[in-house]
Amino acid sequence: MHRKRILVTGGAGFLGSHLCDRLIAAGNEVICLDNFFTGSRDNIRHLLSHDLFDVVRHDVTQPIHLEVDEIYNLACPASPVHYQRDPVQTTKTSVHGAINVLDLARRLHVRVLQASTSEVYGDPEVHPQPESYWGKVNPTGFRSCYDEGKRCAETLFFDYNRQYQLEIKVARIFNTYGPRMQPDDGRVVSNFIVQALSGSPITIYGDGSQTRSFCYVSDLIDGLIRLMNTPEDVTGPINLGNPGEFTMLQLAELVVELTDSRSPIEFRPLPEDDPRQRQPEIERARTALGWAPSVALRDGLVETVSYFRSLLAQR
Template sequence: MARRNRGSRGKIILVAGGAGFVGSHLCSALLGAGNRVICLDSYLTGSPANLSSLQDNPYFTVIEQDVCDEIEIDEPLDCVYNLACPASPPSYQADPIHTMMTSVTGTGNLLRLAERHRAVFLQASTSEIYGDPLEHPQQEDYWGHVNCTGPRACYDEGKRAAEALCFDSLRAGNVDVRVARIFNTYGPYMQPNDGRIVSNFIVQALRNEPLTIYGNGEQTRSFCYVSDLVEGLIRLMNRQPNPGGPVNLGNPGEFTVIELAELVLSKIATASTIVHAPLPPDDPKRRRPDIARARTLLDWQPKVPLQDGLSHTIAWFQSALAKQRTVRRPGRSRRRPQQPVLSQDL
């Protein structure tokens, strides 16, 4: 397909799921690097507010559409990033069938779009494909330990099926596909009620509510600040030649859930305490990425330590929650917001 003359601008890039937490940061970074960016999002879990700072950019366009519907883009595309799927357990379990179809039908639609445009394709996969892992840390050659009939299967198995579609397309020579397996990521623009552990703890502490830990809190996670992840995604998209297999992107620093809760409490002046609840089904006990492949192939590793990233994220949530309070209509009942559905994941 012929490419138009773009003058001094860079590539034309589609970001599916671009109004989400990670997607909005990716759109901003790609625009900042001189590219033309098209954001496609259904707003099922993404938010127009995440894109407010980009709306006046003449090189940025938003298309409201579900990736499960056939996708047509009139202008030529150089790259397609697929971040279109709910990523926290409360979100993806709210409509598990649609979550599965987003990963399967949606990825298939985007792969066909990339093939028509001869665009390079990046699939945002997940550490969830490893399930509750029996190997630690997790390397890309580990096949995982996933309950294919459990309440998390719509996401875990959906992402595994999406990876299969991607690598079949790569082997067939149809699309130049790269797959990133993303580990727990946090930062500004997370939704206050999305159920991820970092946002849960910060919001609960700011509201002087108990921090809810499932189980004894000894299960571990590794937390990657969003700017580090976005850099890794862009490096993977631009890497030549094609890596030929999945690449873990995450921070190998490993923390227990209770360590994270105590760190949040140390950074926020709050009356919150810690309470415990039963562990959800299939909740992974340990999770830490082996990022040797990313270091070798992409010359990438995280730079932002958890202490600093949490400080930035807490400051953002303080501002976001203050804005929520000021936009309430005067005279209306200020009903206490519902407790978010909690998860130790993502």
């Protein structure tokens, strides 16, 4: 059987590192490309000595010169804390990065998958969100560098598909959590767990009634790989996320229970353009990929709490 040589941009990140693990476990050769702006060598340290794994330190905003059989484009800061730190670079990573990845795929005549996001739906007026919904996004706000950057990247992928017949796959990723999240990334799951384990107040923005849907990382990676291996005419976009919907208050209370924490819950003002609801419609994933998440929130949180407990103990 032919061993694929697969490029994973953003391969040292939370999702990217888990994807590298799975691809190598399946017998593929993997090149992890990362500039380590938010990625971490700790996430891939266990792979550094593996014969099937290579690391290339590189920024996707610059042209890429590699020979590969398949490309997963996961390069981009994905939490508000990180992508708002350098919003111009965030937009460049989404747009210039997409162009460079697509040009590489076009030169090599290989299939390429774009890790898009549920943020393309903005603060949705349709609930749950199907792929046919075009979204409600502020083009000039603090979150726009990420939201609009990812929307433009989707446009580029479909234009390359139509104009150059490039084989593309587009996944819209909803909230994902699990081991290797960064403790300071500002995402709600890592925030709540770190606050609970350290005895700090658990901060909820808004009144706690806004909802999210949380997908465990192993389920998400399975969805990405299934999408990559669909027939050529399955381009997406396809939602990948867990349709189970929870309020922020429910999540906070569950984290307190699982950590046996005495942290109080504090309410703070809701940030600008923060979506009130977020829940994926996943019928397209069920039909085209035979995929649905299998890890319950409680079970995934147990694993994630264990990871953060160990991480904080080391520090």
